[in-house]
Structure formats: C-alpha cells, structure tokens
Amino acid sequence: MRRTRIKICGITREQDLRAAVEQGADALGFVFYPKSPRYVTPERAAELCALLPPFVSGVALFVNPTLDEVRAVASSMPLGLIQFHGDETIEECAAIAAAVQRPFVRAYRIKPDTPPAALLECESAYRAASPWFSGLLLDTWVDAYGGAGKVFDWSLIPKELAPRVVLSGGLSVHNVLEATARVRPFAVDISSGVEEAKGIKDARKIAAFVAAVRAADATIDSESHHDHESSHP
Numbered sequence: 001m002r003r004t005r006i007k008i009c010g011i012t013r014e015q016d017l018r019a020a021v022e023q024g025a026d027a028l029g030f031v032f033y034p035k036s037p038r039y040v041t042p043e044r045a046a047e048l049c050a051l052l053p054p055f056v057s058g059v060a061l062f063v064n065p066t067l068d069e070v071r072a073v074a075s076s077m078p079l080g081l082i083q084f085h086g087d088e089t090i091e092e093c094a095a096i097a098a099a100v101q102r103p104f105v106r107a108y109r110i111k112p113d114t115p116p117a118a119l120l121e122c123e124s125a126y127r128a129a130s131p132w133f134s135g136l137l138l139d140t141w142v143d144a145y146g147g148a149g150k151v152f153d154w155s156l157i158p159k160e161l162a163p164r165v166v167l168s169g170g171l172s173v174h175n176v177l178e179a180t181a182r183v184r185p186f187a188v189d190i191s192s193g194v195e196e197a198k199g200i201k202d203a204r205k206i207a208a209f210v211a212a213v214r215a216a217d218a219t220i221d222s223e224s225h226h227d228h229e230s231s232h233p
C-alpha cells in the first residue's frame with residue numbers, strides 16, 4: 001500500500017498540532033523565520049514538540065539562519081529534520097547540519113523557467129556534499145521565500161526525481177489529489193492550504209487534505225495493480 005508522507009507546516013498552536021497528529025500527519029513544521037506570520041520562538045516550539053507522539057517528526061524551518069540560531073533550536077526541541085528554505089549555500093547547509101548532527105531537506109524554489117535538469121543536478125550536488133542531506137523539497141519561487149500558497153508547474157519535475165521529493169507550494173484539498181496522482185512524490189507539505197488565517201490551522205481542512213492524499217494513494221495503488229495484471233496475462 002502506497003502511503004505518501006504528509007507534513008503540515010507552520011504549527012503555532014497546541015490544538016493544531018493535536019489535529020494534525022490525529023489525522024495522521026508524519027511531520028509537523030515549525031517556522032523559525034522571524035518575518036513569517038507563522039514564526040515561533042525556540043521556547044514555544046519546544047513546548048509544542050513535547051506533545052509529539054513517537055514517530056511523528058518535528059521539522060525546523062529556517063531562512064538564512066546562523067549556526068547559533070540552529071544550535072539554539074536543536075538543543076531545545078526534539079528536532080527530527082532541518083528545512084533550509086532560504087538562500088543558504090550548499091556548504092552552509094552541509095556545515096550547519098554536520099554541526100548539529102541532524103538531517104536536512106533543501107527547499108528548491110521553482111521559477112517558470114527553471115530547467116528540469118537543474119533539479120537533478122542540485123540533488124546530486126547536495127548528496128555528494130553531505131551525508132545529512134535527506135532530499136529536495138520543491139516549492140514555488142516567491143520573494144517572501146515561502147508559505148505563500150502559490151503553485152508551480154509540476155511538469156518541470158523530472159520523472160526520475162519525483163519519487164524522492166517533498167512536493168510543496170500552494171497545495172490544498174482542491175489540488176492535492178491531482179498533484180499526488182500526477183507527480184507521485186515521496187511526501188507532500190502544506191501550510192496555507194489548511195489555514196483559516198496565517199498561522200491558525202483549520203482542523204477540518206487538515207482532515208480533508210489528508211483524506212485527499214489517501215484517495216490519491218488508493219488511485220495510484222489500483223493503477224499499479226491494473227498495470228501489473230495487464231503485463232502478466
């Protein structure tokens with residue numbers, strides 16, 4: 001059975017964390033970018049993360065952080081993964097991850113003219129640079145770095161890369177079934193699409209989003225089963 005992993009990002013409240021966990025989210029994101037309306041202090045994130053059950057991962061999202069900022073977070077919360085979402089260089093990501101001994105995902109913010117080959121090159125370069133690199137997170141290019149609810153052209157994602165990526169950028173209950181069925185990513189990541197206001201999640205939208213991802217998984221499973229049957233008469 002296929003199970004697309006789900007990350008809900010921009011958690012600021014206990015009830016939102018509980019709703020996401022109850023619906024089966026695999027990871028919850030905490031935004032440590034002070035200009036974001038979803039910003040939480042390391043202290044607040046630590047309080048929230050203390051409520052996480054086993055096997056649900058806390059993800060720390062940074063935009064151009066210093067090593068000390070990441071250290072402060074890594075030492076105060078049970079941090080599963082770092083998400084670099086700014087203009088950090090490959091060397092900076094590798095050095096910070098090694099210093100705090102945590103895996104990381106690198107956000108690649110896609111423009112309409114991004115060549116698909118650049119995504120493959122980027123992934124190879126990161127993989128070669130750091131054993132802490134866990135994969136690319138694909139988002140839409142926006143000046144505010146992210147969390148803008150904007151979709152990019154999914155056809156820019158190379159087929160061979162798709163099974164390893166986290167797909168993000170403007171996902172919602174309205175498009176995630178199509179996105180998951182078309183791209184078939186390893187995971188999906190959402191913030192704006194499950195909110196009633198910036199930083200305030202809506203439990204019904206979270207439930208509907210997760211149900212749509214599971215419906216896409218079932219569709220992919222039945223297509224794979226059908227393909228398998230027809231290739232073995």
Ligand SMILES: O=C(O)c1ccccc1N[C@@H]1O[C@H](COP(=O)(O)O)[C@@H](O)[C@H]1O
Nearest residue numbers: 009036146147148149168169170191192
């Ligand atoms: O959520 C934010 O405020 C944020 C700020 C700066 C960089 C990234 C941010 N969030 C990430 O943006 C993408 C897309 O979010 P959305 O679903 O389109 O709102 C996602 O990966 C968030 O983790």
